Amino acid sequence: MTFPQASVYSAAPATASALGANPAPAAALVQAWQALQSQLEATFGSADYAAWLAPLKPTAVADGRLTLAAPTAFIAQWVENHYVPQLQAFLETSLQASAAVSVHVAPQFSAPVAHALAAAQPQARPQAAPQSISGGPALLPEEAPQPEWMSGLRLDNRYTFEQFVTGKSNQFAFAAAQGVANAVQAGQPAFNPFFLHGGVGLGKTHLMHAIGHAVQAAKPETSILYLSSEQFMYKFIKALKDKSTLGFKELFRNVDMLMIDDIQFIAGKDSTQEEFFHTFNVLVQEGKQVVLTADRSPHELPNIEDRLKSRLGSGLTIEVHAPEEETRLAILQAKAESLNFDLSPSVLQLLAQHIASNVRELEGALNRLVAYARLTGEPLTPDLAREQLRDLFRVYNRVITIDDIQQKVATQFNIRVADMHSPRRAREVARPRQVAMYLAKQLTNRSYPDIGRAFGGRDHTTVIHACETITSLIPRDSQLAEQIEMVTRTLQGR
Known part of the structure; x- marks a missing residue:
């Protein structure tokens, strides 16, 4: 034989x-x-x-x-x-x-x-077709029981290039994502790593999935592994526990394209960062494509080793911005069409004008209105839309400023607003100031240098350090986390 x-x-x-x-x-x-x-x-x-x-x-x-x-x-x-x-x-x-x-x-x-x-052996069962990981070609036969760390996530069929609505805010990211997919299909990965960053619900994950779908459709034999950073960390820990780290390394380093969503969540996890650092290096050196997303650019990621930040930023880094009104309207029209529901232009315009934060919230508001109309049979008018979405409109119509944040934080921590700008370094003043800087980055679109200037002309590195400090404290200090949540709710009018 x-x-x-x-x-x-x-x-x-x-x-x-x-x-x-x-x-x-x-x-x-x-x-x-x-x-x-x-x-x-x-x-x-x-x-x-x-x-x-x-x-x-x-x-x-x-x-x-x-x-x-x-x-x-x-x-x-x-x-x-x-x-x-x-x-x-x-x-x-x-x-x-x-x-x-x-x-x-x-x-x-x-x-x-x-x-x-x-x-x-005539009695033997036929060999089953291999099962794919993340929709891609199999790394192991289907019949083999796999350890938990050997599985990835499947690509979402809704997230393709064809279903992505482009506008000024995202057209560069869209074009670059298509370029990455085309390069992988040609066997010549480009922009490695491809790093997308931006706020929640702006389309980063959609573009990541779209790259995977495009490669998979054109080149089915490509092995693609997609997962979140939390899953990478969990699988690594599970492999350590099962004493299967060599197999874990082989799995991750033997793919053609690795896609990890929300890489910022490995912050502060030293062993996970170490393993990812070496995995990343092996893949890039062997000409494999790496695609990553995060909520901020590589050099702004808190509690990430400098050498890893350098690697993450060594390819093409693109920020995905919040969609402008014209793009928001196009997104709503596409979503309404997918729901097979006819909405008046005035209602769509109302949503596009008042919900500007991200695509996810925009689509959620539309889903809410469509569900109400279908359940009650009432026609959707602008007045009815305002009534049903009054809580969302109240939140999104309020523009939060750094002055607002400083005042609310000062009240919460019982210090003077003037302390936000002063050179004092006493803990009872320094910690609230760091909280205010953290919230300024979270709740406004201001840059690190802008925030530093609003706090007595401080350097942008001071703001970055403040954000990293508070980010690391929140999971460990429940009282501080509760205080930050209270200030946030007050600022957002909730």
């Missing part, structure tokens, strides 16, 4: 002195391998079995030798170095005949091999 040309790792033939020189029959070898699975899991443990042995599939049998296919060269080499002698011993004990094991790299069965195995 033959198998596809591939890297092969062969074990030395088993000694047959105690078993006789006769090799095991082909069908018996395959049957014995399948029967041994529960024993292998019990012997080596569920985590190691799932990571290294379950992915192996028999692809050829001849002269007492069972050839197993591994999905990657790393897994093949690891099995060769750590498991093959024991696998041979298990087979020989089971068959009472000499047996040998070879491991080769073949992520998918070829048709000739599948037919050959079917002839050797």
